[in-house]
Amino acid sequence: MEALAITGWLVSGLAASDSEEAQLVTRAKSDPEAMAQLFRDHYCRMVRYISRRTGNRAVTDDLVSEVFLTMVKYLPRYRIGQTPFQAWLYRLATNQVNRWAKRQRRQAWQQLQDYAAPSRAMPDEDSAARIRAALLTLPVHYQSALALHYLEEMSVDAVAQVLGCAIGTVKSRLARGRDLLRPLLSEQDA
Amino acid sequence: MKPSNDSLTRAWELLKADSIEAADNPLLENRLMNEMKKSATPHTWKRKLALAAALVIGFLAVGSGIAVAAGYNPFKTLTVFFQDGKVVITDENGNQVSGDNVKIDVKEEGGQKQVTVELKAGPGGTVKMQSSGEQK
Numbered sequence: 001m002e003a004l005a006i007t008g009w010l011v012s013g014l015a016a017s018d019s020e021e022a023q024l025v026t027r028a029k030s031d032p033e034a035m036a037q038l039f040r041d042h043y044c045r046m047v048r049y050i051s052r053r054t055g056n057r058a059v060t061d062d063l064v065s066e067v068f069l070t071m072v073k074y075l076p077r078y079r080i081g082q083t084p085f086q087a088w089l090y091r092l093a094t095n096q097v098n099r100w101a102k103r104q105r106r107q108a109w110q111q112l113q114d115y116a117a118p119s120r121a122m123p124d125e126d127s128a129a130r131i132r133a134a135l136l137t138l139p140v141h142y143q144s145a146l147a148l149h150y151l152e153e154m155s156v157d158a159v160a161q162v163l164g165c166a167i168g169t170v171k172s173r174l175a176r177g178r179d180l181l182r183p184l185l186s187e188q189d190a
Numbered sequence: 191m192k193p194s195n196d197s198l199t200r201a202w203e204l205l206k207a208d209s210i211e212a213a214d215n216p217l218l219e220n221r222l223m224n225e226m227k228k229s230a231t232p233h234t235w236k237r238k239l240a241l242a243a244a245l246v247i248g249f250l251a252v253g254s255g256i257a258v259a260a261g262y263n264p265f266k267t268l269t270v271f272f273q274d275g276k277v278v279i280t281d282e283n284g285n286q287v288s289g290d291n292v293k294i295d296v297k298e299e300g301g302q303k304q305v306t307v308e309l310k311a312g313p314g315g316t317v318k319m320q321s322s323g324e325q326k
Contacts, residue, residue: 032223039219051210060210065218072226128208131201150202185197
């Protein structure tokens, strides 16, 4: 499962370290046109990632805006070669979503209990909402590791780069996160 | 019994499928460009000003450090007084200061004596002091 998850992001990760993008990032520090190009290259990916974690269009739009405004603010300080640009951008996005997710935890528990009550077959849309609610009840560092690895299909190495922690830490967060999430999902299925 | 990984696998698939797809956002793009243009100018002059201030402070700090290390005390107190009709200068320890580094000029105007003491103080510095009053 983990080995399969590696492939997708690794390919894009290699593209991110491409010298062409490095040049674009360098130019984007002073050239608004290059910055706009950088935005266009990554906007779609950021919307997808954030929407998978929030499940809400308006919240996603707000958080995506914050991510790119933060990017504009901190791009002059970004050093090429230290962290791939895409990983850096994912880090900004993860920080924004985590901040939002911390505020949602209590509400998510309530939502999860509401979903558990009716014994009716749920359409996929509702299922996704209750899975998301279950995910939101976990501490944010588990949420972000799980989301980056399983939803964004990043390798453990890439997740470690985004979160700025050791590979072993990511592995333990993934294992612990899965252990915490499983009973929540099986309770819903029961 | 431990639940299988199937529930998790299905959960990830459902969440992956339940994402918003957006190709572009011209409004946000324009806002970012404006933000960048807006923030570019003040940052440049603020940074230059901060750099210049840091350089001046650093230069002064390093300069004073070197001077103090070389034995120069910028706050040395000298005492100038008349003794037997002559101008005498002593340092903080009461030792008389004299030699090539000290130049004393006494002028008398209308019953008052004006004393100008010029001395080379430390590396590359010259201090000039003036005092006037009646001789007792």
